Amino acid sequence: MSLAPAILAGPGPTQRRAMAKAITLLESTRADHRAQADALLGELLPHTGRSLRLGISGVPGVGKSTFIEALGLFLIERGHRVAVLAVDPSSTVSGGSILGDKTRMERLSMDERAYIRPSPSSGTLGGVAEKTREAMLVCEAAGFDVVIVETVGVGQSETAVAGMTDMYVLLQLPNAGDELQAIKKGVMELADLVVINKADVDPAAATRAQAQIMSSLRLLGMHGRPEHAAHDETLWHPIAMQLSALKFQGLKEFWTAVEQFRQRQTAGGRWDAKRQQQALAWMWERIQGGLRAAFMADASVRAQLPETTARVLAGQLAPSTAARALLTAFHGQAPGPAPSSPTSDFPSSKVPGLAHAAVPGAAS
Amino acid sequence: MSLAPAILAGPGPTQRRAMAKAITLLESTRADHRAQADALLGELLPHTGRSLRLGISGVPGVGKSTFIEALGLFLIERGHRVAVLAVDPSSTVSGGSILGDKTRMERLSMDERAYIRPSPSSGTLGGVAEKTREAMLVCEAAGFDVVIVETVGVGQSETAVAGMTDMYVLLQLPNAGDELQAIKKGVMELADLVVINKADVDPAAATRAQAQIMSSLRLLGMHGRPEHAAHDETLWHPIAMQLSALKFQGLKEFWTAVEQFRQRQTAGGRWDAKRQQQALAWMWERIQGGLRAAFMADASVRAQLPETTARVLAGQLAPSTAARALLTAFHGQAPGPAPSSPTSDFPSSKVPGLAHAAVPGAAS
Numbered sequence: 099m100s101l102a103p104a105i106l107a108g109p110g111p112t113q114r115r116a117m118a119k120a121i122t123l124l125e126s127t128r129a130d131h132r133a134q135a136d137a138l139l140g141e142l143l144p145h146t147g148r149s150l151r152l153g154i155s156g157v158p159g160v161g162k163s164t165f166i167e168a169l170g171l172f173l174i175e176r177g178h179r180v181a182v183l184a185v186d187p188s189s190t191v192s193g194g195s196i197l198g199d200k201t202r203m204e205r206l207s208m209d210e211r212a213y214i215r216p217s218p219s220s221g222t223l224g225g226v227a228e229k230t231r232e233a234m235l236v237c238e239a240a241g242f243d244v245v246i247v248e249t250v251g252v253g254q255s256e257t258a259v260a261g262m263t264d265m266y267v268l269l270q271l272p273n274a275g276d277e278l279q280a281i282k283k284g285v286m287e288l289a290d291l292v293v294i295n296k297a298d299v300d301p302a303a304a305t306r307a308q309a310q311i312m313s314s315l316r317l318l319g320m321h322g323r324p325e326h327a328a329h330d331e332t333l334w335h336p337i338a339m340q341l342s343a344l345k346f347q348g349l350k351e352f353w354t355a356v357e358q359f360r361q362r363q364t365a366g367g368r369w370d371a372k373r374q375q376q377a378l379a380w381m382w383e384r385i386q387g388g389l390r391a392a393f394m395a396d397a398s399v400r401a402q403l404p405e406t407t408a409r410v411l412a413g414q415l416a417p418s419t420a421a422r423a424l425l426t427a428f429h430g431q432a433p434g435p436a437p438s439s440p441t442s443d444f445p446s447s448k449v450p451g452l453a454h455a456a457v458p459g460a461a462s
Numbered sequence: 463m464s465l466a467p468a469i470l471a472g473p474g475p476t477q478r479r480a481m482a483k484a485i486t487l488l489e490s491t492r493a494d495h496r497a498q499a500d501a502l503l504g505e506l507l508p509h510t511g512r513s514l515r516l517g518i519s520g521v522p523g524v525g526k527s528t529f530i531e532a533l534g535l536f537l538i539e540r541g542h543r544v545a546v547l548a549v550d551p552s553s554t555v556s557g558g559s560i561l562g563d564k565t566r567m568e569r570l571s572m573d574e575r576a577y578i579r580p581s582p583s584s585g586t587l588g589g590v591a592e593k594t595r596e597a598m599l600v601c602e603a604a605g606f607d608v609v610i611v612e613t614v615g616v617g618q619s620e621t622a623v624a625g626m627t628d629m630y631v632l633l634q635l636p637n638a639g640d641e642l643q644a645i646k647k648g649v650m651e652l653a654d655l656v657v658i659n660k661a662d663v664d665p666a667a668a669t670r671a672q673a674q675i676m677s678s679l680r681l682l683g684m685h686g687r688p689e690h691a692a693h694d695e696t697l698w699h700p701i702a703m704q705l706s707a708l709k710f711q712g713l714k715e716f717w718t719a720v721e722q723f724r725q726r727q728t729a730g731g732r733w734d735a736k737r738q739q740q741a742l743a744w745m746w747e748r749i750q751g752g753l754r755a756a757f758m759a760d761a762s763v764r765a766q767l768p769e770t771t772a773r774v775l776a777g778q779l780a781p782s783t784a785a786r787a788l789l790t791a792f793h794g795q796a797p798g799p800a801p802s803s804p805t806s807d808f809p810s811s812k813v814p815g816l817a818h819a820a821v822p823g824a825a826s
Contacts, residue, residue, distance in 0.1 A: 132786075139780045147777060228782050235780065278681045281645045317642050377774050377781045384785035389753040392793060410741050413511060416503045416599065417741045418592050421748035422496075429756060 102141040105240050109179070109210070117213065117240055124232045125218050139232060142239040147373070149181075149238045149245045150360060153259040155285065156269030157251040157276065161295045165269060165343035166246055167203040172349045174211040178244050181237035182206070185230045185249040185259050186217035213242060224387040227258040231380065234262065251285070260288040261376055261383075264369065265359050268292045270338075272300060272307035277314065286311075287318050290336055291355055297340035298347065304340045311338040332366035334359050398427040466505040469604050473543070473574065481577065481604055488596045489582045503596060506603040511737070513545075513602045513609045514724060517623040519649065520633030521615040521640065525659045529633060529707035530610055531567040536713045538575040542608050545601035546570070549594045549613040549623050550581035577606060588751040591622040595744065598626065615649070624652040625740055625747075628733065629723050632656045634702075636664060636671035641678065650675075651682050654700055654723055655716075661704035662711065668704045675702040696730035698723050762791040 101123070104116035124135045156162050170180045182203070207214045218229040234245050247263055249255040260266040268289040270276050280286040292311050297304035315336045337355065341348035363369040393399055406424060409415040465487070468480035488499045520526050534544045546567070571578045582593040598609050611627055613619040624630040632653040634640050644650040656675050661668035679700045701719065705712035727733040757763055770788060773779040 136780075136783045136786065139783055143777065143780055232780070232782060275681050278645065278678060281642065282648060282651055282682055284646060284648065287646055314642065317639050318646055374775050377777075378771065380781040381771075381774055381784045381788075384782050385757065385788055386750075386754070388785060388789040389757060389792075390750070392789070393749065393753060407742065407745075410745055411738050413507065413741075416500075416507060416596070417744040418596060418748050419500045419503055420745045421752060422500065424745075424749055425752040425756070428753075 100141060101138060102239075105142065105236060106145055108241065113240055114210075114213070117236055118215075120236045121215060121229075121233045124236070125229045127221075135232070139235060142235055146235045146238040149234075149243045150265070150356070151234065151263040152244065152246045152356070153249070153263030153266040154246060154269065155249045155251055155256045155259060155266075156295070157271075157279075160269045160271055160276075161343050162248060162250075162269060163202045165293070165295060165341070166248060167206045168343045168346055168349055169352070170203070170206040170212050170246070171209075172346070172353065173244055174206075174209055179211050179213075179242045180206075181213045181215070181234075181242040181245045183215050183230050183233050183237070183245065183247050184217035185223075185227050185247060185255050186219075187221075187223040187226050187255055188250070213237060213240075222387070223254055223258060224383060227255070227262065228380075228384060231262045251279075251283070256283070256285045256288065261379060264363070264372065265290045265356060269295050270307065270311065271296060272303040277307070277311055281314060281318070286314060289315075290334065290359055291352075292336070292338040293348075293352065294338060294340045295343055298342040298345055308338045308340055330366065332362045332368075334362045393428055396428050398430075399424055402427050464505060465502060466603075469506065469600060470509055472605065477604055478574075478577070481600055482579075484600045485579060485593075485597045488600070489593045491585075499596070503599060506599055510599045510602040513598075513607050514629070514720070515598065515627040516608065516610045516720070517613075517620075517627030517630040518610060518633065519613045519615055519620045519623060519630075520659070521635075521643075524633045524635055524640075525707055526612055526614075526633060527566045529657070529659060529705070530612060531570045532707040532710055532713060533716070534567070534570040534576055534610070535573075536710070536717065537608055538570075538573055543575050543577075543606045544570075545577040545579070545598075545606040545609045547579050547594050547597050547601070547609065547611050548581035549587075549591050549611060549619050550583075551585075551587040551590050551619055552614070577601060577604075586751070587618060587622060588747060591619070591626065592744075592748060595626045615643075615647070620647070620649045620652065625743060628727070628736065629654045629720060633659050634671065634675065635660060636667040641671070641675055645678060645682070650678060653679075654698065655719055656700070656702040657716065658702060658704045659707055662706040662709055672702045672704055694730065696726045696732075698726045757792055760792050762794075763788055766791050 101116045101120045104112050105120060107113055120138060123131055123138065126132065126135070154162060154166060166182055170182065173180050203214060206212045215233060218226050218233075221229075230247060234247065237245050245263075247259050249259045256266075256268075266288050268280060268285060268291070270280065270292055272294050277286070280289075286292070292315070294304050294307050294311070315338065319336065339348065339351060339355065341352060343349075360369065363372070402424060406415065406420050410417055410420050465480045465484045468476050469484060471477055484502060487495055487502065490496065490499070518526060518530060530546055534546065537544050567578060570576045579597060582590050582597075585593075594611060598611065601609050609627075611623050613623045620630075620632075630652050632644060632649060632655070634644065634656055636658055641650070644653075650656070656679070658668050658671050658675070679702065683700065703712065703715060703719065705716060707713075724733065727736070766788060770779065770784050774781055774784050
């Protein structure tokens with residue numbers, strides 16, 4: 099029996115159980131489960147897309163849990179229903195470093211207006227992110243109107259989270275090394291808003307960090323932005339703000355900024371355009387993952403790979419020659435076209451730059 | 463008749479003609495040329511690998527041509543034979559923004575101890591980079607002992623060049639925006655050496671930039687570096703130095719640093735380890751390109767793609783469901799495993815971090 103009616107029925111214990119079952123189904127790797135999951139997604143899809151999707155990342159120790167719990171409590175007090183999901187590829191190894199711990203977000207997790215789900219704990223980053231993305235659809239169908247997707251600062255998980263949310267918030271500590279790492283990883287560039295958390299601990303340092311990050315955001319934003327952008331009043335310019343989640347200070351200002359972001363993005367036609375772009379990018383990302391998986395699972399490839407690799411390492415075989423040989427083995431008697439053909443790039447093979455300037459209105 | 467004997471025969475007009483023909487053959491996309499090219503690579507391969515491969519990048523206006531010409535003239539005076547290649551994916555569109563201009567490096571290009579070849583001008587970045595990588599092997603087989611690979615700061619070409627060279631040099635102007643862009647693009651992190659060019663124009667600004675970049679290099683290098691690294695005297699720590707290519711100032715100091723880099727990398731076992739890692743990464747990169755090309759050329763995929771894309775954009779089809787459907791179409795009756803399977807990541811699907819700390823000695 100389909101889980102969709104119970105998910106769509108409205109708040110209550112039945113809905114919660116159906117949501118948990120649905121997400122477990124989505125996370126299963128069994129082929130028959132996958133078929134059921136696709137059918138379920140098809141039923142839920144018309145009822146999705148009406149939430150505000152908020153991505154939040156930050157290195158361990160920055161206070162993500164405290165921030166998300168404080169924000170969640172703030173929001174449910176104002177009548178919102180809040181779902182918290184996570185993308186944590188390291189959970190495959192560690193058993194879950196975020197949201198796995200039951201004592202995290204204790205108050206929020208006990209409230210029936212909130213729904214908290216730990217990161218899927220198996221698969222590659224692409225696999226984990228896909229399951230979280232699908233779980234988000236379940237939460238939306240169940241009427242949660244704010245979906246927070248959290249990730250830690252490992253690998254490419256920030257890019258994956260920015261690629262599935264409407265607004266991407268970076269949590270920072272007031273220290274220069276933290277900022278430089280974020281710039282280096284390309285995460286600062288993705289940020290629509292930077293929160294300097296724990297601002298109460300050292301107000302002077304927090305104020306310096308805020309000025310420094312504002313300056314970096316301006317410099318990073320200057321490049322690649324169209325000429326007319328300066329005069330476009332619907333355009334959101336990323337900002338940095340101070341906050342103390344522990345003391346519940348700055349949450350109201352934070353939410354005002356989020357609302358303003360949504361209003362400007364919508365007015366500029368960028369809200370829907372960004373979601374469409376994300377959907378397409380996600381499709382291509384999963385196709386690429388599927389091609390990789392099929393290649394690695396191919397019997398001929400597996401048979402040739404060890405010797406081919408050894409010969410490449412020994413300098414006996416050019417890497418490009420080796421690649422062509424393995425591709426021919428994979429495609430059997432009918433090899434594909436030369437890898438260097440101009441068609442060999444996907445229309446959008448990875449999540450594209452999702453910063454403000456990079457996502458023009460659909461019309462432009 | 464094979465071109466290999468003429469390439470291996472030693473300097474002279476016959477060798478130069480054979481090199482030019484060989485590289486043209488490597489750049490051809492015709493299937494029969496490709497087979498000949500693979501055979502030629504196989505013949506040349508035992509005679510390759512003995513050059514110092516130097517990657518150089520910098521934004522337009524930083525003075526790359528002037529720097530490379532000055533360095534090239536400096537090196538041939540000291541008995542080296544210098545080849546200059548380029549990776550410029552924009553040349554597909556523009557007809558070549560670097561090395562295409564005949565007036566560039568006029569003195570160097572007229573010297574028989576130097577060999578200059580413009581960027582291949584068709585294909586994707588992967589395709590262009592592959593041809594440059596193969597051209598490098600031709601130059602090495604011909605006895606050129608310094609191969610300079612140049613690229614402009616567009617797209618991912620810097621990563622591609624860092625992935626095919628032993629040492630990666632970033633040219634910078636003395637200005638903070640330039641530095642921030644390099645950090646943001648992850649290029650600063652790849653750099654083994656940063657050259658602040660045009661230092662003679664404003665010595666005070668150049669000195670400030672040098673201090674600033676040194677500080678950034680230290681901060682960027684701190685993370686992910688093993689504990690014992692501080693005590694490893696064979697470890698190279700990236701540095702920033704001032705130079706004026708126009709006035710031929712600082713070239714000797716630059717080359718001393720390059721030699722020291724080579725000596726430390728060799729002593730620490732990292733020289734060969736890095737090349738092996740690059741070769742494997744390159745093989746996987748080309749496999750991925752080939753899989754993409756085959757997918758995009760598939761008749762079933764092409765037939766379904768427009769409607770599938772439209773339905774994803776309209777929110778009628780989940781991106782993950784769409785990806786699975788297209789993969790099934792591609793694989794025909796026997797779909798590959800689920801994209802989320804843990805095997806779906808290549809051992810090394812992109813050029814890995816090639817910075818010092820990320821490439822430990824083969825033994826560690």
